[in-house]
Amino acid sequence: MAVAAPGYPAYRNILQALGIECVSVPVGPASHWQLTVETLSAVDGHLDGVVVASPSNPTGSMLVDGQVPELARWCETQGIRLVSDEIYHGITFGHPAATAAGLDVAPHAIIINSFSKYYAMTGWRLGWMVMPDDLARSVECLAQNLFISPPTLSQVAAEAAFDCTHELEARVAGYKANRDILVAELPRAGFTKLAPSDGAFYLYADVSELTDDSPQFCARMLAEIGVACTPGVDFDPFEGKRTLRFSFAGSAAHMIEAAKRLKAWRR
Ligand SMILES: Cc1ncc(COP(=O)(O)O)c(C=O)c1O
The missing domain is CATH 3.40.640.10 (Type I PLP-dependent aspartate aminotransferase-like (Major domain))
Incomplete structure (x- = not known):
């Protein structure tokens, strides 16, 4: 398969x-x-x-x-x-x-x-x-x-x-706003190679210029600035050590704060 x-x-x-x-x-x-x-x-x-x-x-x-x-x-x-x-x-x-x-x-x-x-x-x-x-x-x-x-x-x-279309569509608009915040901000923190986020609530980044050990990189990010992301090894047996996934299924305020911390961390 x-x-x-x-x-x-x-x-x-x-x-x-x-x-x-x-x-x-x-x-x-x-x-x-x-x-x-x-x-x-x-x-x-x-x-x-x-x-x-x-x-x-x-x-x-x-x-x-x-x-x-x-x-x-x-x-x-x-x-x-x-x-x-x-x-x-x-x-x-x-x-x-x-x-x-x-x-x-x-x-x-x-x-x-x-x-x-x-x-x-x-x-x-x-x-x-x-x-x-x-x-x-x-x-x-x-x-x-x-x-x-x-x-x-x-x-x-x-x-x-099924009858909550109004609320559900508002959520989708929220995900889109979150995505737009991160697409604008993450490159300023050095995450320049992002896969197209056409849907869902994820941004997948090629971080080969920043690390070749994504689990360690993500662990450090969490420990040092309290921002959690998922190392690519969970998704990709070939290139996963050089990729990671951000999720934006949170609030816009969290996206803005995460981007601020990431920019300071990568400076
Ligand atoms: C692509 C994909 N399929 C299936 C699932 C499973 O979802 P659930 O068991 O909550 O229906 C997930 C959950 O993250 C997913 O990302």
Whole structure:
């Protein structure tokens, strides 16, 4: 199963736990930090499937126009499974994210979503999958072993959350304002190479000019100025020592304060 590097670490860990070989495919500026037909075609050996996330964790990058159907068509032709993790849909700062759900060209795709991000209900443990009919029974059996049923209270709350568009959109506007603050300020603190944050609430930085030991760099940042970020080794087995991820899912005041401390720290 192919996953992007950098990518969400749980993909690798879950695939490993299930005994599925995980093929980490390097992505970067040339492919807009996403798995594309080009990057996948270059993989040596046979793939059984592909996991994509647009917007992505940790980069926030998105597949651009037409790339979702293109990927879906490619997977169909190869006879392999497309898994589209659409958990950050709704948190986008330009155009909306394209879904693989309901595409004629993606009859075998699995679509993953959750109330954790756009609906900000992370602790409520509720999500959903769109899958082809022939998988429904297997997933039902698996679910019986993993969690039996989604929490009833969470389902009631989630129904109410569908009616909170005004508040939810205000949150997205807040994430965008936070992103804009950091995109303007981080280069002044020496973080000049940032991946495009098209959505989600992350900024992924190439810090190769500042360190080749991102865990130590992040630990020092936390200890010395109280700013937490995630070292790239969590997301990328190849380049992770020279990258890190900032999250901006906080208040604007925290972004401004963090940027101020980072600038003083890097002076
Ligand atoms: C890309 C991606 N997929 C899935 C998840 C899992 O989210 P949850 O288990 O809260 O629905 C996360 C959480 O950070 C994520 O970033």
